Amino acid sequence: MPLSLLSSPLDLSAGSMSRQQQLLARFKRAILGGQLPPGSRLPSTRSLCEQLQVARNTVLAVYEQLTAEGYAEADRQGTRVATLLAMPAGIRAEPSVARQDRQRPSRRVSAIKSTRDAGDRALPLTPGMPALNRFALNAWLRAQERALKRAGPMALAYGEALGEPALREAIAQYLRVARGVRCEAGQVVVTEGAQGALSLCVRLFANPGERAWVEDPGYGGVLAAFHSGDMKIRSMPVDDEGILIADRDWRWPPRLIHVTPSHQYPTGAVLSLARRLALIARAREHGCWIIEDDYDSDFCHHGHPIPAMQGLVPEAPVLYVGTFSKTLFPGLRIGFLILPASVGEDTWRALAEMLRGGHRLEQLALAEFMAGGQFARHLGRMKRLYRERQQALRAALQTHLPGLDISGGASGLHLTLRLPPGCADTAVSAAARAAGMNVGALSSFSAGPPQARHNGLVIGYGNTSEEQYDALIRCLAGIVRRTLRHQIRAWQADAGAA
């Protein structure tokens, strides 16, 4: 009998494991560690009770559990370690001190770089954050209760893989009217936010090793989605008319092209009609899919909204992606993917296997919210609010940082401010965070080499109220000036040293 089993008394202090658990663990360790080899006899219950001062029932329960789990077996003379339990090589009861694991992560893990901003999203000026405290939360909770009452206990069951039919219908109807998307409810897939939709685009339409084009600067999340599908990624430049693709680029056409035509993320450029048409024609010619990420299109601030590319011409090779993260709230995590009507039966079958439905309460509540007109009312209220906030931000920028170029603002929740060369956006963004505001550095959205990167600030106005901008931007202007002075002094010192 190994000493370790019986030598030390059991720990009786409160908070530790029960005596039964301790004894069970001791036996398992001794068996797995080889101190109690297969076929060896366990001590009689009586002797164990006496040595360890525990009740006989405790020992009996431990032996029973050891037998149930396959560590031991009963015979006529009592209990012994299971004879068939040959300990395979490589099994150790105690952790090794240092060990080289042969278990490796996938190759794509090393391809995926950090793009996420470190900023605290509760801070003012956070890009992409809607007005959380203006959300009609009570109306939302009531919609959830109504949906629950109507559906009964089956609302708790697995939902349909592609999403609740009522929600798919409501989304199709909204997109037809508000975004000019050509779709029926049957083309709608409810997804885990826009990110879930991007991930589905990759799984459904791209093979490992195929090319994908992204905007540069652009949305970092799409890189993780494309890398997850082992795609080769190429960054395409963005100018005032959106993504810029040269004729020679089409010599190696991609499988997928990710674009944000309504309000380029993060520059705010609107993709021009000529480029939209050319992109559709070329994509069709080369068998590519355009992923139209319409993440920020619902709040149009100037004139009428520009309809989605998806509906621009019939049968456009467009996978349309959207989300309720900005229109309702990000924590809801409901997005959608609109597949072309031409997509085949096998794709729908594969989708139904990949998805498992769920989040039915939220999906049913959202369907209620949309069908009952509360969604449209909320959008209307928020549009007015964001327009006012954008104006307040623009006014503050013109007052405190005059002369700097401002882009974006046709729709969405942020403006992009260009900084003069030498005023590194990353330095400004870090100092601004220390001062309590979360503005993004434009260069951090860029995959290109540092010198070619866009230099600027991405400033959100969604979740920051009107009266705050003057003080915040005054403070930001101070940071910009200090960063510039610091750089100029460094240049002067360099020049003096040379």
Added chain:
Amino acid sequence: MPLSLLSSPLDLSAGSMSRQQQLLARFKRAILGGQLPPGSRLPSTRSLCEQLQVARNTVLAVYEQLTAEGYAEADRQGTRVATLLAMPAGIRAEPSVARQDRQRPSRRVSAIKSTRDAGDRALPLTPGMPALNRFALNAWLRAQERALKRAGPMALAYGEALGEPALREAIAQYLRVARGVRCEAGQVVVTEGAQGALSLCVRLFANPGERAWVEDPGYGGVLAAFHSGDMKIRSMPVDDEGILIADRDWRWPPRLIHVTPSHQYPTGAVLSLARRLALIARAREHGCWIIEDDYDSDFCHHGHPIPAMQGLVPEAPVLYVGTFSKTLFPGLRIGFLILPASVGEDTWRALAEMLRGGHRLEQLALAEFMAGGQFARHLGRMKRLYRERQQALRAALQTHLPGLDISGGASGLHLTLRLPPGCADTAVSAAARAAGMNVGALSSFSAGPPQARHNGLVIGYGNTSEEQYDALIRCLAGIVRRTLRHQIRAWQADAGAA
């Protein structure tokens, strides 16, 4: 000026598009269709008003919108079609009648086969469905409200990518005590149900073309997850001790092995201790990862639960997957993945890029529910309930279908009944559905050739109350007998014909 633009009057009936929308659409069609080529002049607003009998403001608004969207441009003489808008080849304003799309789905789409059961999950005897009408829904909604009050509006924001810290802590604590899992909160990833966790295992640890082993019969959902990662799948047989792996199988070791050790899905076999240890040792030796899918382990019906493989020995190469779909409700769609402590920083970074958090209200409510003890109480109540229901099902099976082998039931929500050869489970299952009960055909869980497939019924007792079993199983027994008689007659006819 193309005739189509002006020849037909606008539709003034209620419910149709507004005049402005109709006119806008007509112009866009004419421009995209080439009837109005680039540079051509649009009619003067005055003449258009007269011809179409619309207000001048309507026409002005249409021209403004055409200009805003890039279809037209203003010059001194009025408005003309944008001169730079060369229509690329391949753009058509009207859908073609028949067209070969070059846009193809990915190869994996054709690899993914339908495995999903067609049955109506609201019917009695549905496998894997918990007792929906016994869920403490009011307590749940109150937990959600409390969580919301405590967190304030930021509860609506993006959550942490890996899940709410309070929930990760609660899951780690539960798994340590209830399942013997060795983990800290930092190893927990909150996922979109078990399916989301499986998909992450593939993305994090497997490369395209690498091998994966699955149980046969087994959980169909894992096939879609493995195919999504372009893995080569091999089915391994299952017997009374769970997955059966021969020495020669290790000559081509896989990257991932999916097992359900606590309660094999769907046979209910418990993986023996000897096989658990051997599997861990071999996986370690060959650098494989074991995915321990502990989907059905929380309701142990005989004696003490058998702890998870993950905690059996230190540093086991196990990715532990679980879900709240059975313990709470499937529509919640919250699962978890426990990564080994040895997993490197790059894996965590990649995870943070792949995930976007979200569903915070539900995650915070669940954390409340667990920390407040309501989860444990609900589990206790459900365990008693399911034990009674399993006994009632067993009794009914023994009364009405005596002599047939029943497997499973050590834990979980279903029993597996073996059918005699010649009594095809698919026929019985289809007839049972027509009779209003949703039992699964065991052969449909199998990837093997039809003749080698397991023949039986997977019968759920989670969402079916005690008093129903006698009548349901009597009816099922009638179906089994009729199916057998039918087959015997067919055999006799064959023999007579021969």
